[in-house]
Amino acid sequence: MRIEYDPEAMGRAAFYRFLTSVVVPRPIAWVSTISSKGGTENLAPHSFFSIASTDPPIVQFTSIGRKDSLRNVEDTGEFVVNFSSESLLELINATAIDYPRSVSEFDTAGIEREASRCVRPPRVATSHVVLECRSHTTLRMGNSTLVFGRVVHAAADEDCIVDERPSSELLRPLTKLGGDEWGTLGEVRHLSRIPYEEPTAN
Template identity: 65%
Template sequence: MRVDYSPESLDPGSFYRLLTAVIVPRPIAWVSTLTADGETANLAPHSFFTVASTDPPVVQFTSVGRKDSLRNVEESGEFVVNFAPEPLFEQINATATDFPRKEGEFDAVGVEREPSLRVKPPRVAAAPVALECTLHATLGLGNCTVVFGRVVHAVVSEDVLMDGHPEIGLLRPLSRLGRNEWGTVGEVRDLARVPYRDWIGTTDTTGTAGTGISGGQS
Protein backbone atom coordinates (compact mmCIF):
# COMPACT_ATOMS: atom_id res chain seq x y z
CA MET A 1 0.00 0.00 0.00
CA ARG A 2 1.41 3.38 -1.01
CA VAL A 3 0.30 6.96 -0.46
CA ASP A 4 0.27 9.20 -3.55
CA TYR A 5 1.35 12.84 -3.48
CA SER A 6 0.90 15.22 -6.38
CA PRO A 7 2.75 18.56 -6.51
CA GLU A 8 -0.32 20.07 -8.15
CA SER A 9 -2.58 19.08 -5.25
CA LEU A 10 -0.29 20.26 -2.44
CA ASP A 11 0.89 23.74 -1.58
CA PRO A 12 4.60 24.32 -2.30
CA GLY A 13 5.51 24.33 1.39
CA SER A 14 3.99 20.92 1.99
CA PHE A 15 5.73 19.37 -1.01
CA TYR A 16 9.01 21.02 0.04
CA ARG A 17 8.74 19.32 3.42
CA LEU A 18 8.05 16.01 1.69
CA LEU A 19 11.11 16.36 -0.56
CA THR A 20 13.42 17.29 2.30
CA ALA A 21 12.15 14.35 4.35
CA VAL A 22 12.85 11.74 1.68
CA ILE A 23 15.98 13.14 -0.03
CA VAL A 24 18.24 12.36 2.90
CA PRO A 25 20.86 12.66 4.17
CA ARG A 26 21.93 15.91 2.53
CA PRO A 27 25.49 17.24 2.96
CA ILE A 28 25.80 20.82 4.13
CA ALA A 29 27.65 23.62 2.37
CA TRP A 30 28.50 26.15 5.06
CA VAL A 31 28.92 29.08 2.69
CA SER A 32 30.88 32.20 3.59
CA THR A 33 30.59 35.32 1.43
CA LEU A 34 31.38 39.03 1.50
CA THR A 35 29.14 41.94 0.67
CA ALA A 36 30.20 43.90 -2.40
CA ASP A 37 31.76 46.64 -0.26
CA GLY A 38 33.78 44.02 1.60
CA GLU A 39 32.53 45.22 4.98
CA THR A 40 30.29 42.33 6.05
CA ALA A 41 31.17 38.64 6.08
CA ASN A 42 28.12 36.40 5.89
CA LEU A 43 27.92 32.72 6.74
CA ALA A 44 24.99 30.35 6.15
CA PRO A 45 24.34 26.60 5.79
CA HIS A 46 22.84 25.28 2.55
CA SER A 47 21.75 21.64 2.45
CA PHE A 48 21.03 21.45 -1.28
CA PHE A 49 24.69 20.88 -2.10
CA THR A 50 26.84 18.53 -4.18
CA VAL A 51 29.64 18.17 -6.74
CA ALA A 52 28.74 19.40 -10.23
CA SER A 53 31.96 18.62 -12.12
CA THR A 54 35.34 17.06 -11.40
CA ASP A 55 37.37 18.49 -14.30
CA PRO A 56 37.25 21.38 -13.84
CA PRO A 57 36.30 21.00 -10.16
CA VAL A 58 32.92 22.65 -9.68
CA VAL A 59 30.58 22.44 -6.70
CA GLN A 60 27.01 23.63 -6.51
CA PHE A 61 24.56 24.80 -3.87
CA THR A 62 20.99 25.96 -4.18
CA SER A 63 19.57 29.10 -2.65
CA VAL A 64 15.85 28.71 -1.93
CA GLY A 65 14.70 32.26 -2.50
CA ARG A 66 17.10 35.20 -2.72
CA LYS A 67 19.23 34.86 0.38
CA ASP A 68 22.27 36.88 1.40
CA SER A 69 24.67 34.17 0.20
CA LEU A 70 23.24 34.38 -3.31
CA ARG A 71 23.25 38.18 -3.45
CA ASN A 72 26.83 38.36 -2.24
CA VAL A 73 28.05 35.72 -4.70
CA GLU A 74 26.32 37.47 -7.59
CA GLU A 75 27.94 40.79 -6.67
CA SER A 76 31.41 39.61 -5.65
CA GLY A 77 31.83 36.44 -7.74
CA GLU A 78 33.40 34.51 -4.86
CA PHE A 79 32.51 32.25 -1.95
CA VAL A 80 33.91 29.54 0.32
CA VAL A 81 32.30 26.20 1.13
CA ASN A 82 33.31 25.34 4.68
CA PHE A 83 32.95 21.76 5.91
CA ALA A 84 30.19 21.35 8.50
CA PRO A 85 31.49 19.02 11.27
CA GLU A 86 29.55 17.62 14.20
CA PRO A 87 31.44 19.59 16.91
CA LEU A 88 30.25 22.88 15.35
CA PHE A 89 26.60 21.76 15.26
CA GLU A 90 25.16 24.63 17.33
CA GLN A 91 27.12 27.32 15.50
CA ILE A 92 26.07 25.93 12.11
CA ASN A 93 22.43 25.95 13.17
CA ALA A 94 22.74 29.48 14.59
CA THR A 95 24.08 30.85 11.29
CA ALA A 96 20.81 29.78 9.64
CA THR A 97 19.08 32.62 11.55
CA ASP A 98 17.73 35.30 9.23
CA PHE A 99 20.04 38.10 10.36
CA PRO A 100 19.86 41.38 8.42
CA ARG A 101 22.28 41.43 5.50
CA LYS A 102 24.60 43.95 7.13
CA GLU A 103 24.79 41.92 10.34
CA GLY A 104 27.31 39.22 9.53
CA GLU A 105 26.86 35.79 11.03
CA PHE A 106 30.57 35.41 11.83
CA ASP A 107 30.30 38.25 14.36
CA ALA A 108 26.72 37.66 15.48
CA VAL A 109 27.28 33.98 16.28
CA GLY A 110 30.92 34.27 17.33
CA VAL A 111 32.48 32.09 14.63
CA GLU A 112 36.23 32.52 14.34
CA ARG A 113 37.42 33.29 10.83
CA GLU A 114 40.70 33.03 8.97
CA PRO A 115 41.79 34.57 5.65
CA SER A 116 41.38 32.58 2.47
CA LEU A 117 44.28 32.13 0.07
CA ARG A 118 42.68 32.71 -3.36
CA VAL A 119 39.39 34.52 -2.66
CA LYS A 120 38.32 37.44 -0.45
CA PRO A 121 35.58 35.82 1.69
CA PRO A 122 37.07 34.38 4.90
CA ARG A 123 37.11 30.73 5.86
CA VAL A 124 35.74 29.25 9.09
CA ALA A 125 38.88 28.72 11.15
CA ALA A 126 37.56 25.59 12.91
CA ALA A 127 36.22 23.91 9.76
CA PRO A 128 38.46 20.94 8.89
CA VAL A 129 38.02 21.53 5.14
CA ALA A 130 37.39 24.61 3.03
CA LEU A 131 36.83 24.95 -0.71
CA GLU A 132 37.56 28.40 -2.08
CA CYS A 133 35.41 29.09 -5.13
CA THR A 134 34.90 31.62 -7.87
CA LEU A 135 31.48 31.94 -9.48
CA HIS A 136 31.14 29.78 -12.60
CA ALA A 137 27.44 30.32 -13.31
CA THR A 138 23.99 30.55 -11.78
CA LEU A 139 20.82 28.87 -12.96
CA GLY A 140 17.36 30.03 -11.98
CA LEU A 141 14.81 27.25 -11.43
CA GLY A 142 11.42 28.32 -10.14
CA ASN A 143 11.84 29.91 -6.72
CA CYS A 144 15.46 28.72 -6.47
CA THR A 145 18.86 29.61 -7.87
CA VAL A 146 21.58 27.01 -8.34
CA VAL A 147 25.04 28.47 -7.78
CA PHE A 148 27.99 26.78 -9.49
CA GLY A 149 31.41 27.57 -8.10
CA ARG A 150 34.77 26.60 -9.56
CA VAL A 151 37.06 25.36 -6.81
CA VAL A 152 40.30 27.32 -7.09
CA HIS A 153 41.83 26.15 -3.82
CA ALA A 154 41.17 23.52 -1.17
CA VAL A 155 42.57 23.31 2.33
CA VAL A 156 42.34 20.31 4.69
CA SER A 157 43.36 20.14 8.33
CA GLU A 158 46.10 17.63 9.10
CA ASP A 159 43.96 16.46 12.03
CA VAL A 160 41.47 14.74 9.69
CA LEU A 161 44.01 13.11 7.36
CA MET A 162 44.98 9.46 7.54
CA ASP A 163 47.70 8.33 5.14
CA GLY A 164 47.19 11.58 3.27
CA HIS A 165 43.44 11.05 2.76
CA PRO A 166 40.51 12.67 4.63
CA GLU A 167 39.12 10.05 7.02
CA ILE A 168 35.37 9.98 7.64
CA GLY A 169 35.67 9.12 11.32
CA LEU A 170 37.83 12.19 11.87
CA LEU A 171 35.80 14.51 9.63
CA ARG A 172 32.52 13.71 11.47
CA PRO A 173 30.27 15.42 8.89
CA LEU A 174 26.81 16.65 9.72
CA SER A 175 23.89 16.24 7.32
CA ARG A 176 20.36 17.56 7.13
CA LEU A 177 17.32 15.32 7.32
CA GLY A 178 13.62 16.20 7.43
CA ARG A 179 11.97 18.79 9.67
CA ASN A 180 14.52 20.07 12.21
CA GLU A 181 16.47 16.81 12.18
CA TRP A 182 20.21 16.52 11.64
CA GLY A 183 22.22 13.40 10.92
CA THR A 184 25.68 12.18 11.89
CA VAL A 185 27.75 9.51 10.19
CA GLY A 186 26.75 6.47 12.25
CA GLU A 187 27.78 3.09 10.83
CA VAL A 188 30.11 3.18 7.84
CA ARG A 189 30.17 0.24 5.42
CA ASP A 190 33.00 -0.37 2.97
CA LEU A 191 32.20 -2.15 -0.31
CA ALA A 192 34.22 -1.85 -3.51
CA ARG A 193 32.60 -1.69 -6.93
CA VAL A 194 32.62 -4.90 -8.96
CA PRO A 195 34.65 -4.63 -12.20
CA TYR A 196 32.76 -5.83 -15.26
CA ARG A 197 35.43 -8.46 -15.91
CA ASP A 198 34.53 -10.07 -12.56
CA TRP A 199 30.79 -10.15 -13.23
CA ILE A 200 29.71 -13.78 -13.77
CA GLY A 201 29.06 -14.47 -17.46
CA THR A 202 31.43 -11.88 -18.89
CA THR A 203 34.13 -14.48 -19.64
CA ASP A 204 31.82 -17.50 -19.96
CA THR A 205 32.82 -19.45 -23.10
CA THR A 206 29.78 -21.77 -22.98
CA GLY A 207 27.46 -19.17 -24.41
CA THR A 208 25.34 -19.15 -21.25
CA ALA A 209 24.71 -15.77 -19.72
CA GLY A 210 25.59 -15.69 -16.05
CA THR A 211 23.89 -13.88 -13.19
CA GLY A 212 25.17 -12.45 -9.97
CA ILE A 213 28.77 -11.68 -9.11
CA SER A 214 31.82 -13.82 -8.61
CA GLY A 215 33.01 -14.65 -5.15
CA GLY A 216 36.15 -12.54 -5.33
CA GLN A 217 36.64 -8.83 -5.95
CA SER A 218 39.74 -7.08 -7.18
Protein backbone atom coordinates in the same frame (compact mmCIF):
# COMPACT_ATOMS: atom_id res chain seq x y z
CA MET B 1 -0.77 0.29 1.26
CA ARG B 2 0.84 3.47 -0.06
CA ILE B 3 -0.21 7.09 0.44
CA GLU B 4 -0.20 8.93 -2.89
CA TYR B 5 1.05 12.55 -3.13
CA ASP B 6 0.20 15.09 -5.84
CA PRO B 7 2.59 18.10 -5.69
CA GLU B 8 0.12 20.38 -7.45
CA ALA B 9 -2.76 19.51 -5.14
CA MET B 10 -0.66 19.68 -1.97
CA GLY B 11 0.84 23.10 -2.58
CA ARG B 12 4.44 24.29 -2.46
CA ALA B 13 5.04 24.32 1.30
CA ALA B 14 3.52 20.93 2.01
CA PHE B 15 5.40 19.17 -0.77
CA TYR B 16 8.63 20.92 0.26
CA ARG B 17 8.31 19.29 3.68
CA PHE B 18 7.64 15.93 2.07
CA LEU B 19 10.48 16.18 -0.45
CA THR B 20 13.13 17.30 2.03
CA SER B 21 12.16 14.41 4.30
CA VAL B 22 12.74 11.95 1.46
CA VAL B 23 15.97 13.25 -0.08
CA VAL B 24 18.12 12.50 2.96
CA PRO B 25 20.76 12.73 4.23
CA ARG B 26 21.89 15.95 2.58
CA PRO B 27 25.42 17.35 3.05
CA ILE B 28 25.54 20.94 4.24
CA ALA B 29 27.54 23.65 2.51
CA TRP B 30 28.41 26.22 5.18
CA VAL B 31 28.95 29.10 2.78
CA SER B 32 30.91 32.23 3.64
CA THR B 33 30.66 35.26 1.39
CA ILE B 34 31.35 38.98 1.59
CA SER B 35 29.30 41.90 0.35
CA SER B 36 30.70 44.25 -2.26
CA LYS B 37 29.55 47.34 -0.36
CA GLY B 38 30.82 47.65 3.19
CA GLY B 39 32.51 44.27 3.18
CA THR B 40 30.03 42.57 5.52
CA GLU B 41 30.95 38.89 5.93
CA ASN B 42 28.05 36.47 5.66
CA LEU B 43 27.93 32.83 6.78
CA ALA B 44 24.97 30.54 6.11
CA PRO B 45 24.21 26.81 5.78
CA HIS B 46 22.76 25.44 2.54
CA SER B 47 21.56 21.84 2.61
CA PHE B 48 21.11 21.48 -1.17
CA PHE B 49 24.80 20.90 -1.95
CA SER B 50 26.81 18.59 -4.21
CA ILE B 51 29.71 18.15 -6.64
CA ALA B 52 28.83 19.30 -10.16
CA SER B 53 32.10 18.46 -11.95
CA THR B 54 35.50 16.98 -11.12
CA ASP B 55 37.46 18.33 -14.11
CA PRO B 56 37.41 21.22 -13.56
CA PRO B 57 36.45 20.86 -9.90
CA ILE B 58 33.08 22.56 -9.49
CA VAL B 59 30.73 22.39 -6.51
CA GLN B 60 27.13 23.53 -6.41
CA PHE B 61 24.73 24.81 -3.77
CA THR B 62 21.15 25.98 -4.14
CA SER B 63 19.68 29.18 -2.75
CA ILE B 64 15.92 28.93 -2.25
CA GLY B 65 14.84 32.51 -2.84
CA ARG B 66 17.38 35.32 -2.98
CA LYS B 67 19.47 34.72 0.12
CA ASP B 68 22.42 36.92 1.13
CA SER B 69 24.84 34.20 0.01
CA LEU B 70 23.46 34.36 -3.52
CA ARG B 71 23.47 38.16 -3.68
CA ASN B 72 27.07 38.31 -2.47
CA VAL B 73 28.24 35.68 -4.96
CA GLU B 74 26.53 37.59 -7.76
CA ASP B 75 28.22 40.83 -6.64
CA THR B 76 31.74 39.52 -5.92
CA GLY B 77 32.01 36.18 -7.75
CA GLU B 78 33.55 34.44 -4.74
CA PHE B 79 32.59 32.14 -1.86
CA VAL B 80 34.01 29.53 0.51
CA VAL B 81 32.40 26.20 1.40
CA ASN B 82 33.34 25.33 4.98
CA PHE B 83 32.93 21.66 5.93
CA SER B 84 30.07 21.03 8.35
CA SER B 85 31.16 18.70 11.15
CA GLU B 86 29.11 17.21 13.96
CA SER B 87 30.92 19.31 16.56
CA LEU B 88 29.81 22.52 14.80
CA LEU B 89 26.06 21.81 14.91
CA GLU B 90 25.11 24.59 17.34
CA LEU B 91 27.16 27.19 15.47
CA ILE B 92 25.80 26.13 12.09
CA ASN B 93 22.24 26.33 13.36
CA ALA B 94 22.95 29.79 14.80
CA THR B 95 23.98 31.05 11.36
CA ALA B 96 20.68 29.91 9.79
CA ILE B 97 18.86 32.89 11.36
CA ASP B 98 17.57 35.32 8.74
CA TYR B 99 19.61 38.35 9.82
CA PRO B 100 19.63 41.60 7.81
CA ARG B 101 22.32 41.68 5.12
CA SER B 102 24.31 44.24 7.11
CA VAL B 103 24.80 41.80 10.01
CA SER B 104 27.69 39.33 10.02
CA GLU B 105 26.92 35.85 11.34
CA PHE B 106 30.61 35.47 12.18
CA ASP B 107 30.14 38.23 14.77
CA THR B 108 26.68 37.31 16.10
CA ALA B 109 27.60 33.63 16.61
CA GLY B 110 31.16 34.35 17.77
CA ILE B 111 32.78 32.28 15.02
CA GLU B 112 36.54 32.53 14.52
CA ARG B 113 37.65 33.58 11.04
CA GLU B 114 40.83 32.88 9.15
CA ALA B 115 41.99 34.49 5.92
CA SER B 116 41.46 32.62 2.67
CA ARG B 117 44.39 32.15 0.30
CA CYS B 118 42.76 32.97 -3.06
CA VAL B 119 39.40 34.68 -2.41
CA ARG B 120 38.14 37.56 -0.25
CA PRO B 121 35.53 35.79 1.94
CA PRO B 122 37.07 34.41 5.13
CA ARG B 123 37.21 30.75 6.09
CA VAL B 124 35.79 29.28 9.31
CA ALA B 125 38.90 28.57 11.37
CA THR B 126 37.40 25.52 13.09
CA SER B 127 36.10 23.85 9.92
CA HIS B 128 38.12 20.73 9.07
CA VAL B 129 38.08 21.32 5.29
CA VAL B 130 37.51 24.47 3.25
CA LEU B 131 36.92 24.93 -0.47
CA GLU B 132 37.68 28.38 -1.85
CA CYS B 133 35.55 29.00 -4.94
CA ARG B 134 35.08 31.48 -7.75
CA SER B 135 31.67 31.66 -9.36
CA HIS B 136 31.38 29.60 -12.54
CA THR B 137 27.72 30.21 -13.36
CA THR B 138 24.31 30.53 -11.78
CA LEU B 139 21.13 28.89 -13.02
CA ARG B 140 17.64 30.05 -12.10
CA MET B 141 15.18 27.19 -11.65
CA GLY B 142 11.70 27.81 -10.28
CA ASN B 143 11.94 29.57 -6.91
CA SER B 144 15.62 28.68 -6.57
CA THR B 145 19.03 29.57 -7.97
CA LEU B 146 21.78 26.99 -8.42
CA VAL B 147 25.21 28.46 -7.73
CA PHE B 148 28.17 26.71 -9.35
CA GLY B 149 31.66 27.55 -8.12
CA ARG B 150 35.03 26.42 -9.40
CA VAL B 151 37.28 25.28 -6.55
CA VAL B 152 40.48 27.32 -6.85
CA HIS B 153 42.02 26.27 -3.54
CA ALA B 154 41.35 23.78 -0.76
CA ALA B 155 42.75 23.21 2.72
CA ALA B 156 42.24 20.41 5.24
CA ASP B 157 43.33 19.72 8.81
CA GLU B 158 46.23 17.27 8.64
CA ASP B 159 44.75 15.28 11.54
CA CYS B 160 41.82 14.32 9.28
CA ILE B 161 43.96 12.93 6.44
CA VAL B 162 44.35 9.16 6.07
CA ASP B 163 45.97 7.54 3.03
CA GLU B 164 46.31 10.98 1.39
CA ARG B 165 42.61 11.87 1.55
CA PRO B 166 40.20 13.21 4.16
CA SER B 167 38.67 10.45 6.28
CA SER B 168 34.89 10.55 6.76
CA GLU B 169 35.28 8.89 10.15
CA LEU B 170 37.58 11.70 11.30
CA LEU B 171 35.66 14.53 9.62
CA ARG B 172 32.40 13.45 11.34
CA PRO B 173 30.12 15.05 8.72
CA LEU B 174 26.86 16.65 9.77
CA THR B 175 23.87 16.25 7.47
CA LYS B 176 20.36 17.65 7.19
CA LEU B 177 17.31 15.42 7.33
CA GLY B 178 13.61 16.36 7.33
CA GLY B 179 12.13 19.17 9.42
CA ASP B 180 14.31 19.97 12.43
CA GLU B 181 16.20 16.67 12.15
CA TRP B 182 19.97 16.56 11.68
CA GLY B 183 22.04 13.49 10.91
CA THR B 184 25.47 12.32 12.08
CA LEU B 185 27.78 9.76 10.55
CA GLY B 186 26.85 6.58 12.39
CA GLU B 187 28.34 3.27 11.24
CA VAL B 188 30.67 3.36 8.23
CA ARG B 189 30.68 0.28 5.99
CA HIS B 190 33.52 -0.44 3.59
CA LEU B 191 32.61 -2.26 0.37
CA SER B 192 34.74 -2.26 -2.77
CA ARG B 193 33.16 -1.70 -6.17
CA ILE B 194 32.88 -4.90 -8.21
CA PRO B 195 34.75 -4.62 -11.54
CA TYR B 196 33.16 -5.81 -14.75
CA GLU B 197 34.89 -8.76 -16.33
CA GLU B 198 34.46 -9.84 -19.91
CA PRO B 199 33.10 -13.38 -20.16
CA THR B 200 35.70 -15.86 -21.30
CA ALA B 201 35.05 -18.02 -24.35
CA ASN B 202 34.80 -21.78 -23.81
